[in-house]
Amino acid sequence: MKDAISLGVGEPDFTTPWNICEAAIYAIEKGVTHYSSNWGTLELRQAIAEYLTDRCDVHYDPRDEIMVTVGASEGIDLALRAILSPGDEVLVPDPGYVSYVPGVLFAHGVPVSVPTRPEVDFRLTPEDLKGRITPKTKALILPYPNNPTGAIMAREDLEAIAEVLKGTDILVLSDEIYSELTYGQKHVSFASIEGMKERTILLNGFSKAFAMTGWRLGYLCAPRELAAAIVKIHQYTILCAPVAGQAAAAEALKSAKMTDYRDVKKMLRTYDYRRRMLLKAFREMGLPCFEPKGAFYMFPNITSTGMDSETFCEELLRQQKVAVVPGTAFGESGEGFVRCSYATATEDIQEAIRRIGEFVKSHRR
Template structure:
């Protein structure tokens, strides 16, 4: 018998499974569950985008593309970023089409992090950053953000975590799971801390189109930041294209060149059909995206009011499609809350500590679901909270 324990990577064996998928899988095995756990838009991919994919099939345009992606798509990405966020990238040597934003994040970290390098990760945040850093034998250093600051990174928090070994700051705004954003003023304060350092910024802006009341600003637009920023985005969230698995990364040529080498060997090229569809998404779907944003905004307002009314303190998120209510008033841990809610009321949400230790005492609720779906879930959650309400307060 083979001893698999000795054959497997020690670093991979240390990795914990995703806390998001755990509750999604549990919910999938139960009847009558309302799942608010996965960040997947409930909208269909816009028809013009789907049609472009069908046309590519009918015309038999299914061969491999260039490793970095179709030239027309890379040009369209650069045009889109310029008209939306005033960012200027060259399509030939500063833009790479990837298999989802997740591959873009992986490439950015693998191309830059050496063993022992410290990577500052703003938390709570998406679950993939820390494991990828550790796979490269880097040191993941969490920076815990706070409810009282609307989960924004402050310059004081950043400054206190920088050492001579700091290689990168991962800045994920609009934020998953909190819905927090960074304004231009917030980003300028962060830029002031970074300007005289040799620290890179991995800016994960996959939710940049999904903001409410404020236009998104990229840190790459702030004076002196373009040269040190690796910009990551994709099509899953804004264009309701999760299963199409298409993202992109833009960076200064010396960094992009190294990411492309990894991509060539690990992936080769992103799906051809999805690339044809993405060109149309960028060119023609601004109005479709705005319709989705308007609907998310209605759901957001309803849920914020509802959670605060039933005693789960929830700040008003200004981006993405997530709520991050505090559940400390129930006296439960995040995992206890989620497990008990699922068993008693058949509502699935994600424990906040899945997104870092600073997420303990909170849960993530996705509102990428129909209003009817959300209203019924809120009724069940209120019933649950009434049974379990304690006297603990959410720390600010």
């Protein structure tokens, strides 16, 4: 649609830093164009291991506990296919990323929604978790910082979840792709919680923190017995992630450490400015909005307009040429909400605020 502004796609509006791009170019010039190990290059796996030790206080052996994937999305798919038998149940916080439920279904599992609520800042609570566990529960997906809500889980929140899981055989898929994008509170990895690493499959990647969405590079970390099973599926479906991209990813981690994450912090400051601007605007419009503490999404409540989420998005696009995502795309608990990405140029966000404000004013009940 001509002149439309999109607050829809969850993709950084920054380009990949040049030194990262140059590493891939240089790798190609040197003839690094052949398969790597199924696990990924050892250089990259060692860089990932160092990163996780430094930033997340969790230790994985780069030789047989870390695997490079085609984005964190492949890691989610591999993990689900490796652990699920037909009929196994997977607990999925709702609202949550759109791929989780289909991924469970593709692996012949049964997704079980665990609603989260704005009253508790969209965190997963031990009480809600306990009520959904059955003898068929095989795994829990733990997606924090969260897409679409921007919610995070503090250490005490994760410890409470860990207490519920103790004494069970439930595995955890901890999707930490937004781990570097938090505001005022450092990310805590679930694998760093005492006794939880042994049951955790940690998923992360380079798309969000390093503005590398199109490179499709992620990684999966798991105890070696579990990793050995997962890599079998990877080797027969993908074989390995793109090797020039792996060189770029290694450079991303090494240069970030050398510069104290200068480029990541620069992007984060910009996101934080936009976050505060958009939050203030929604509240001034009269749209209640939880303050996101991670990722780059806002999840305002639009029920005061009298429209459901789908109608709100369709009419906003048609009448004001602003694209946002209906909350129902992320689960039934998303009804009454819409997701707005602030990984968009600041001037576009400012204009979108003006247009959304006019739209809400004309439809206020």
